[in-house]
């Protein structure tokens with residue numbers, strides 16, 4: 739299992755090892771000990787999620803505010819997506835910047851998205867199954883979002899704008915400038 743920091747170092751690409759043989763392959767898709775050792779802090783994932791979406795579906799950008807902030811470890815088990823994490827920790831040198839990584843069933847890559855980030859993805863294949871772990875339970879009161887097409891974020895979502903399929907909620911998410919964000923990144927993992 740390999741870990742690779744991205745341009746925003748707190749966001750990490752995880753690449754599980756794949757052991758192929760004549761039967762197919764075997765892969766450890768999650769190792770808490772190795773992840774914690776790489777990160778240098780403890781995690782406690784408590785909920786697993788799965789969604790399936792068709793081509794052009796864009797889910798995001800989403801986050802939960804403290805005390806329900808969520809770390810996400812995300813992967814794709816069918817199809818291909820562009821996965822995006824936006825730093826919304828106001829005191830961070832990369833506030834408003836994002837990381838975009840292609841995740842697919844084929845490349846088996848995972849993205850570690852820490853608390854303090856907004857997260858979203860767009861489906862680039864006919865359909866995609868998206869699986870992820872979170873370390874805080876779903877809390878609708880704390881659920882917040884950001885407009886995926888906020889010019890201040892400048893995210894290249896690859897597809898033509900007319901192709902996006904969004905939920906009602908995601909069609910009216912606020913711009914970063916008016917959104918409630920994470921004011922203090924120091925205590926996010928206390």
Ligand SMILES: Cc1cn([C@H]2C[C@H](O)[C@@H](COP(=O)(O)OP(=O)(O)O[C@H]3O[C@@H](C)C(=O)[C@@H](O)[C@H]3O)O2)c(=O)[nH]c1=O
Nearest residue numbers: 787789797798799800801810857858859875876905907
């Ligand atoms: C996220 C979530 C939703 N739900 C319910 C609420 C609603 O009825 C239905 C669909 O919810 P949403 O429209 O919020 O689902 P979705 O747009 O897939 O939301 C997800 O998007 C990605 C990008 C993320 O990063 C996730 O954290 C999550 O916010 O599922 C739960 O019961 N538990 C959950 O953990």
